[in-house]
Amino acid sequence: xxxxxxxxxxxxxxxxxxxxxxxxxxxxxxxxxxxxxxxxxxxxxxxxxxxxxxxxxxxxxxxxxxxxxxxxxxxxxxxxxxxxxxxxxxxxxxxxxxxxxxxxxxxxxxxxxxxxxxxxxxxxxxxxxxxxxxxxxxxxxxxxxxxxxxxxxxxxxxxxxxxxxxxxxxxxxxxxxxxxxxxxxxxxxxxxxxxxxxxxxxxxxxxxxxxxxxxxxxxxxxxxxxxxxxxxxxxxxxxxxxxxxxxxxxxxxxxxxxxxxxxxxxxxxxxxxxxxxxxxxxxxxxxxxxxxxxxxxxxxxxxxxxxxxxxxxxxxxxxxxxxxxxxxxxxxxxxxxxxxxxxxxxxxxxxxxxxxxxxxxxxxxxxxxxxxxxxxxxxxxxxxxxxxxxxxxxxxxxxxxxxxxxxxxxxxxxxxxxxxxxxxxxxxxxxxxxxxxxxxxxxxxxxxxxxxxxxxxxxxxxxxxxxxxxxxxxxxxxxxxxxxxxxxxxxxxxxxxxxxxxxxxxxxxxxxxxxxxxxxxxxxxxxxxxxxxxxxxxxxxxxxxxxxxxxxxxxxxxxxxxxxxxxxxxxxxxxxxxxxxxxxxxxxxxxxxxxxxxxx
Amino acid sequence: xxxxxxxxxxxxxxxxxxxxxxxxxxxxxxxxxxxxxxxxxxxxxxxxxxxxxxxxxxxxxxxxxxxxxxxxxxxxxxxxxxxxxxxxxxxxxxxxxxxxxxxxxxxxxxxxxxxxxxxxxxxxxxxxxxxxxxxxxxxxxxxxxxxxxxxxxxxxxxxxxxxxxxxxxxxxxxxxxxxxxxxxxxxxxxxxxxxxxxxxxxxxxxxxxxxxxxxxxxxxxxxxxxxxxxxxxxxxxxxxxxxxxxxxxxxxxxxxxxxxxxxxxxxxxxxxxxxxxxxxxxxxxxxxxxxxxxxxxxxxxxxxxxxxxxxxxxxxxxxxxxxxxxxxxxxxxxxxxxxxxxxxxxxxxxxxxxxxxxxxxxxxxxxxxxxxxxxxxxxxxxxxxxxxxxxxx
Numbered sequence: 006x007x008x009x010x011x012x013x014x015x016x017x018x019x020x021x022x023x024x025x026x027x028x029x030x031x032x033x034x035x036x037x038x039x040x041x042x043x044x045x046x047x048x049x050x051x052x053x054x055x056x057x058x059x060x061x062x063x064x065x066x067x068x069x070x071x072x073x074x075x076x077x078x079x080x081x082x083x084x085x086x087x088x089x090x091x092x093x094x095x096x097x098x099x100x101x102x103x104x105x106x107x108x109x110x111x112x113x114x115x116x117x118x119x120x121x122x123x124x125x126x127x128x129x130x131x132x133x134x135x136x137x138x139x140x141x142x143x144x145x146x147x148x149x150x151x152x153x154x155x156x157x158x159x160x161x162x163x164x165x166x167x168x169x170x171x172x173x174x175x176x177x178x179x180x181x182x183x184x185x186x187x188x189x190x191x192x193x194x195x196x197x198x199x200x201x202x203x204x205x206x207x208x209x210x211x212x213x214x215x216x217x218x219x220x221x222x223x224x225x226x227x228x229x230x231x232x233x234x235x236x237x238x239x240x241x242x243x244x245x246x247x248x249x250x251x252x253x254x255x256x257x258x259x260x261x262x263x264x265x266x267x268x269x270x271x272x273x274x275x276x277x278x279x280x281x282x283x284x285x286x287x288x289x290x291x292x293x294x295x296x297x298x299x300x301x302x303x304x305x306x307x308x309x310x311x312x313x314x315x316x317x318x319x320x321x322x323x324x325x326x327x328x329x330x331x332x333x334x335x336x337x338x339x340x341x342x343x344x345x346x347x348x349x350x351x352x353x354x355x356x357x358x359x360x361x362x363x364x365x366x367x368x369x370x371x372x373x374x375x376x377x378x379x380x381x382x383x384x385x386x387x388x389x390x391x392x393x394x395x396x397x398x399x400x401x402x403x404x405x406x407x408x409x410x411x412x413x414x415x416x417x418x419x420x421x422x423x424x425x426x427x428x429x430x431x432x433x434x435x436x437x438x439x440x441x442x443x444x445x446x447x448x449x450x451x452x453x454x455x456x457x458x459x460x461x462x463x464x465x466x467x468x469x470x471x472x473x474x475x476x477x478x479x480x481x482x483x484x485x486x487x488x489x490x491x492x493x494x495x496x497x498x499x500x501x502x503x504x505x506x507x508x509x510x511x512x513x514x515x516x517x518x519x520x521x522x523x524x525x526x527x528x529x530x531x532x533x534x535x536x537x538x539x540x541x542x543x544x545x546x547x548x549x550x551x552x553x554x555x556x557x558x559x560x561x562x563x564x565x566x567x568x569x570x571x572x573x574x575x576x577x578x579x580x581x582x583x584x585x586x587x588x589x590x591x592x593x594x595x596x597x598x599x600x601x602x603x604x605x
Numbered sequence: 606x607x608x609x610x611x612x613x614x615x616x617x618x619x620x621x622x623x624x625x626x627x628x629x630x631x632x633x634x635x636x637x638x639x640x641x642x643x644x645x646x647x648x649x650x651x652x653x654x655x656x657x658x659x660x661x662x663x664x665x666x667x668x669x670x671x672x673x674x675x676x677x678x679x680x681x682x683x684x685x686x687x688x689x690x691x692x693x694x695x696x697x698x699x700x701x702x703x704x705x706x707x708x709x710x711x712x713x714x715x716x717x718x719x720x721x722x723x724x725x726x727x728x729x730x731x732x733x734x735x736x737x738x739x740x741x742x743x744x745x746x747x748x749x750x751x752x753x754x755x756x757x758x759x760x761x762x763x764x765x766x767x768x769x770x771x772x773x774x775x776x777x778x779x780x781x782x783x784x785x786x787x788x789x790x791x792x793x794x795x796x797x798x799x800x801x802x803x804x805x806x807x808x809x810x811x812x813x814x815x816x817x818x819x820x821x822x823x824x825x826x827x828x829x830x831x832x833x834x835x836x837x838x839x840x841x842x843x844x845x846x847x848x849x850x851x852x853x854x855x856x857x858x859x860x861x862x863x864x865x866x867x868x869x870x871x872x873x874x875x876x877x878x879x880x881x882x883x884x885x886x887x888x889x890x891x892x893x894x895x896x897x898x899x900x901x902x903x904x905x906x907x908x909x910x911x912x913x914x915x916x917x918x919x920x921x922x923x924x925x926x927x928x929x930x931x932x933x934x935x936x937x938x939x940x941x942x943x944x945x946x947x948x949x950x951x952x953x954x955x956x957x958x959x960x961x962x963x964x965x966x967x968x969x970x971x972x973x974x975x976x977x978x979x980x981x982x983x984x985x986x987x988x989x990x991x992x993x994x995x996x997x998x
Contacts, residue, residue, distance in 0.1 A: 530949060530950070530953040530955070530970075530973070531953060552824075552970070552973075553824065553825055553828035553969060553970075554802070554824040554825070554827055554828040554831070554969045554970075555824075555969065555970050555971075555972045555973050556802075556848055556968065556969050556970065556971040556972050557804075557848075557971070557972055558801040558802045558803075558804050558848075558849055559801055559804075559849065560848070560924075560927055561861055561864055562619075562621055562860075562861075562864040562870055562872065562878050562879070562880065563621075563636075563872075563876070563877070563878045563887075564878075565864075565878070565880075565885060565920075565923070565924060566878070566885050566887065566908070566910045568975075569910075569923060569979060572972060572975050572976050572979055573976075573979050573980075575972075575976060576976045576979060576980055579976070587949060
């Protein structure tokens with residue numbers, strides 16, 4: 006067991022691309038945890054998608070030995086955090102396992118909304134926050150301005166802000182010493198009953214569920230009978246160990262330590278992130294605080310293009326859930342799209358990642374419907390019903406409530422006007438403005454989640470040349486005058502196109518959908534009327550004119566084989582179409598119809 | 606032509622000879638053609654003669670088609686050597702149709718007489734348009750007057766059948782231009798007119814200019830033009846017998862009818878295609894590769910498609926449905942009309958059953974039908990019978 010006073014547990018909070026993974030790599034290299042030969046850039050980001058997008062989806066954790074300037078040997082546990090707002094619950098659990106956090110800001114780009122949100126989480130959790138500027142070697146670096154921003158967010162003195170270049174390694178030594186000096190050591194009670202926080206878990210095909218624990222009180226040894234306090238499950242600790250980053254089994258650990266634990270459990274949803282592990286024999290009475298069930302915020306219908314792939318889709322979802330307990334779904338049947346699933350996601354990025362993984366890793370051709378949120382509908386007898394799909398909205402009801410979020414946008418001041426315009430057009434209630442520096446401002450809104458789930462982020466980026474960043478957190482449910490707009494193709498309502506929108510926006514929405522669909526739906530044998538309607542009332546109409554010419558001009562002896570191949574290829578292209586009644590609709594139409602484009 | 610007459614071409618053997626040489630290459634053309642390589646013509650013809658001499662020994666050819674390229678661009682003497690080789694190897698039946706393609710710009714009296722003397726009975730001119738603006742857009746050097754003169758020259762020289770090719774629907778054409786082109790083609794009294802919608806092919810200069818944002822043909826306008834052609838030509842006594850072809854009685858192109866009736870034809874020359882013994886084959890496309898293969902004594906084959914059983918039935922529909930007479934009902938048509946797609950096409954008036962035949966009534970949607978035909982699964986009972994599997998009642 007390590008001496009608590011020689012342990013430092015910390016996280017790095019940073020925006021995408023601000024250099025968190027590079028800095029982590031540098032720490033591993035500097036402390037000899039990974040030999041230069043093993044060093045490949047960004048050791049800790051392992052998933053392909055993470056590498057491609059430059060973000061961390063699943064937290065990785067590593068134990069580093071460090072011989073400090075005071076002559077003592079220390080154990081540094083770097084507890085990595087997911088880099089996105091969708092995973093803020095996971096971030097909060099990771100932070101709960103630490104005594105300190107390094108707040109890393111890009112010296113050129115400045116602090117971003119998500120970083121601020123996570124910094125507030127860290128402060129609320131009572132962590133010692135060390136501010137640092139990264140990429141100090143860049144020509145575009147503006148340390149003075151970004152230092153002001155950091156001080157305005159965190160308080161403290163500008164002198165306390167470290168200067169780093171994760172790329173070159175400059176400042177890393179000072180950083181290590183600062184971590185030792187400023188982050189307090191853990192102060193658990195070694196004699197108390199075991200309490201350890203599950204701050205992450207993943208599924209390993211050979212070992213089953215591996216969970217990451219931070220021991221708070223007591224000790225944990227191999228073979229101990231343990232109990233998960235929230236789920237009530239009891240198991241034996243069959244293996245515990247350090248991650249260096251290689252797994253190194255150990256016999257027993259005490260307060261302040263960070264370890265992996267294997268129990269033989271195979272189903273990831275039996276182990277909950279945020280749960281408290283205690284001893285089955287001498288159990289703690291009070292669990293560690295902060296456990297909640299992850300709650301899906303955004304829902305989308307996911308359907309296989311080829312109906313025969315339905316079982317394959319179910320299997321793929323089940324496999325994904327092995328590593329992502331926050332993923333949830335229920336079967337959904339669409340007249341237009343057949344059998345599929347209504348899948349709940351933590352947020353927009355989560356949704357995109359899951360969809361991409363399903364298509365890429367499981368080789369599925371999918372149609373995904375436009376994302377929606379969960380509405381609460383008051384029914385005539387007075388009971389409340391939660392609906393996750395627009396098509397479930399009953400005709401008769403006494404009002405609909407929708408989820409609101411508190412949104413925070415950080416932006417250069419010059420874009421405040423366009424952002425205000427965008428936000429108020431989306432029914433946002435503007436809260437406050439907080440200047441981080443003369444050039445940068447924090448805007449706070451309360452806004453319906455439904456208004457940001459689709460294209461808000463893209464619009465925000467395009468209106469601010471990519472400079473503004475957005476973070477949000479759930480707030481409450483509020484009643485609004487919401488109506489269901491149906492889209493009819495050839496006179497037949499297509500359930501997958503239905504949407505719940507505010508009455509004041511319904512007409513504009515209907516017009517945009519019909520116009521967009523007219524350009525997305527290819528011409529076919531018949532005229533295809535496209536209508537938007539509320540109830541029985543048509544609010545907008547367009548027509549895809551029938552195709553008049555679809556013929557090869559010349560076909561003589563020379564062309565027959567080639568022409569067959571060409572038409573065969575076109576025919577395969579048509580498989581990317583979904584037959585909706587007698588109308589061929591391209592898969593992309595189900596989402597693209599709503600997507601922002603240059604013309605809007 | 607009755608459906609029976611059309612289908613009878615199944616039993617006639619044709620020959621196609623490809624002459625790739627041209628004075629210039631037109632911007633829309635994606636055939637196997639070369640310009641500025643006229644010096645290779647004698648060597649190419651030598652290779653052609655060798656290929657014909659060593660080919661299959663089908664006898665009694667009912668139709669020969671010498672196409673290109675611009676066959677009239679090479680010396681008639683060389684074309685003569687080619688026809689002689691076909692005659693020696695296969696024998697050309699008496700009364701056979703022997704077609705040659707020609708350009709109006711250099712179709713002289715001497716050339717016309719020479720071709721007739723060699724045995725050509727039919728000439729097809731790449732007229733394209735009577736509008737100088739359209740001709741310019743298409744990169745053609747001849748004038749409308751050249752067309753008129755060439756047709757008269759062909760008649761005087763003794764060609765029994767004269768055809769003009771027209772291209773409609775280019776972005777520079779207006780309705781009056783096409784109306785005028787049709788009127789002047791009709792006035793010429795040709796026996797046969799082919800009207801082709803301008804098609805933008807990838808890899809051609811036209812394809813590149815359209816890709817870079819230049820105006821592209823509008824399919825709706827092309828549909829209008831095709832309809833106008835149908836009205837004007839039929840009023841003048843030319844009946845449509847295929848998507849793009851019109852003729853007066855008895856002047857339908859026999860060689861093409863062989864192709865559409867799934868008959869056999871031998872293809873000679875670079876890029877030439879043939880259909881023999883249930884195999885569609887094609888020759889090497891590049892002129893130098895073709896010559897080199899033949900000179901080495903190797904068959905200049907580039908690829909083949911085997912048509913057996915159900916594939917042959919699909920192929921029969923694929924080629925036959927382009928004709929106005931359509932195809933005789935068979936397992937393929939039955940399978941098509943059992944599909945939802947087939948029924949939708951019938952419902953929309955694209956195909957109909959007439960007597961014991963399936964015909965396309967909206968020729969401009971032929972490819973829609975073809976795509977439906979290509980994916981047709983073989984009926985289970987038929988597949989079972991072919992595999993000698995017993996089928997229980």
